Amino acid sequence: MSEHTAHETMTLKLIVWRQKGPDEPGRFETYLARDITEHHSFLEMLDVVNEDLIREGIEPIVFDHDCREGICGTCSQVINGLAHGGQTRTTVCQLHMRKFKDGDTIYIEPWRAKAFPILKDLMVDRSALDRIIQAGGYASVNTGAAPDGNAILISKEDADYAMDAAECIGCGACVAACPNGAAMLFTGAKVSQFASLPQGREEGRIRVTGMLQAMQECGFGNCTNHYECQAACPKGIDVKFIARLNREYLKTLFM
């Protein structure tokens, strides 16, 4: 037999947060992940484990996921103490098992923040981020004929800056990694994206005050400039957008 067909598999020890519901106490359970190859993504590895659990009559581990290609921001797990597992610019769904070795022990926990209550196991309620968006994370448009795409000219520089901010997929890793449970990177990215474009400037004032107020009402903490958020962000959103948010806020006081 040639070695090309021989699949080396790994067995890993998972220590997973299990919690039946929002008001139930949670605890860690230990499971073995068997027959895992380096080609499995982290979520596929959990799928394999869940198949085993179902066969054994144990309730499968609940975790959030959707696109599984790193763009929707739904997957959300703290793996060995790092949001999304700590691989630079990588969501959990894009993390692959080749990053682990046979016999490794892996801690898997949900995002933990007051503003993100745990719904079940690894799934948390991230609607607080939606409430921040509802408070101003949009540009109002009048209905009627579609506006001419080139009527408002935007420099390449501004467009690039706005696109960098718009890369945020709203996964909440910034909050999960922040020692203060703050959502400043998320809010900063959204505010900066609009503040850098003419269409967004019109409502700039109510946007920044509204979004900051919603952020506080949702129970997020305050930034103390640790910059953990940028390090954890799967899209590498820069903390310069937090500085921009602060600047836009100060403008509302003095202008």
Add this chain to the structure above:
Amino acid sequence: MSVLKSAVGRKVIMAVTGFFMVFFVLMHLLGNSTIFIGPEWINSYAEHLHDLPVVVWPFRGFMFVMLCLHVFFGITLTLENWGANPGKYAVSKKLKTTFAGKTMIWTGLLLLAFILFHLLHFTLKVVPEVPQVLDELGRFDVYTMMVAGLLNRVVAGIYIAAMIVLFLHTSHGIQSIFQTIGLNNERTLPKYNLAAKFLSAVFLIGFSAIPVLIVTWIIS
């Protein structure tokens, strides 16, 4: 939402009050440095300063307000942040933050304790006792007070330890000012970090030099 309630508003107050305190610390260091030139210099500096009560008292009042605001928001924001982050990860790793960044509230509270001690020691001159004599020109002899006061190794140790605490607090705090007031981007951030460490090191070395030189009898 008012500035005093806003997440960013309160942080800006911390940054602005922190800025004035850093500026004060820098001025204080320049003033203290006259001791390196000689007794006449620091005594005359102190006398000229206290000859200007119309400047000294409003300035003291201003610094007192800065300190109170900074301490009040420092404590309340920290308590809020602890509440917002139940922080119960079984395994928690940090990628970017520093020891100084994580200990701001503790270094801050230690600085507050030190400020009270320092005022009792050299401003109010109550504890620990210091000699209060006049120099040959009939001025209050600050030089003798400092040298005698810092000859006690325990007292000198407290001053040096406090300067290490100040180093930690400002090495995070100074770069933080620029981020909080919105004057920062990916190019300036590493520069502010470096500048904060540099200025903090200047504070540490500059202030600690005095007790070190006194304890080793180089200044006597």
